[in-house]
Amino acid sequence: MVRSLEQAMAARDVLLACTAIGFDTESKPTFTKGEVSTGPHLIQLATSTHAYLFQIGSHTAEPMLAVLQAILEPVAPLKIGFGLSDDVKRVFAKLGIxxxxIMDLSVALREPGQRNDLGAKTAVAKFFGQTLQKSKKISVTNWALPHLNEKQILYxxxxxxxxxxxxxxxxxxxRKLPPVKPIKFPKPVQPAG
Structure with missing residues (x-):
């Protein structure tokens, strides 16, 4: 868990030295019809040896946001993940980043003629012959809590x-993967006058 600006800056330096990093977000789930998510509440970035977890609250400090922006906005390092379309839209909507x-493996690893996106569990089975244990119970926990438990952190x-x-x-x-396509973000609203 990245808890201080010093830890965030150290993580930034490590992550920006990589050519590719793992990327994902977690949001507190919504269970009521019409309820709008206030996520992401956690941004996960990883090297092959370390994972850096940034908690995002409604009052995340500007210096911490600047560190995340320095990592997430450039095209390098490549940010790798599964099902990232919603993640990047939520990061933009909440943080303006x-x-x-972005390389979404759920799309990039799709075989010709395959209709469904490839998920992390299927990809682990396909490429490593192993089972990825992903607890549904953990996935729907409250990611907005100020202190996450060990199971949430490991997940x-x-x-x-x-x-x-x-x-x-x-x-x-x-194996050649398709080139990274830029994500289309909404244009900023221009003030009248």
Whole structure:
């Protein structure tokens, strides 16, 4: 867990030195019809050896946001994950950060003729012959809590690291992945007058 600006800056330096990093977000789930998510509440970034978890509250300090912006907006390092479309839209809506260099493996690893996106569990089974344990109970916990428990922390770290490890495996095998396409964000509203 990244809890201080000093830890955030150290994480930034490590992450920006990489060519690719794992990326994911978690949001407090909504269970009521019409309820709007206030997420993301957690941003997970990972190297092959470390995961950095940034809690995002309604009053996240500006210096911490600047560190996240420095990591997420450039096209390098490549940010690797599964099902990132909603993640990047939520990061933009909540924080105003336009994520760059996003590779969504759920789309990039889709075989010709395959209709459904590939998820992390299926990808782990396909490329490593192993089962990824993802607890549904943990996935629907409250990610907005000020203190996450150990199971939440491990779940979140795994989500970001697994994507990076699959990318590294596919890349090392020589398989070509489609080029990264820029994400289209809404245009800012111009003030009248």
């Amino acid at each position: 336009r994520c760059g260099g 979140a770290a795994d989500d970001a690291q697994v994507a990076l490890r699959i990318y590294q495996h596919v890349h090392a095998s020589g």
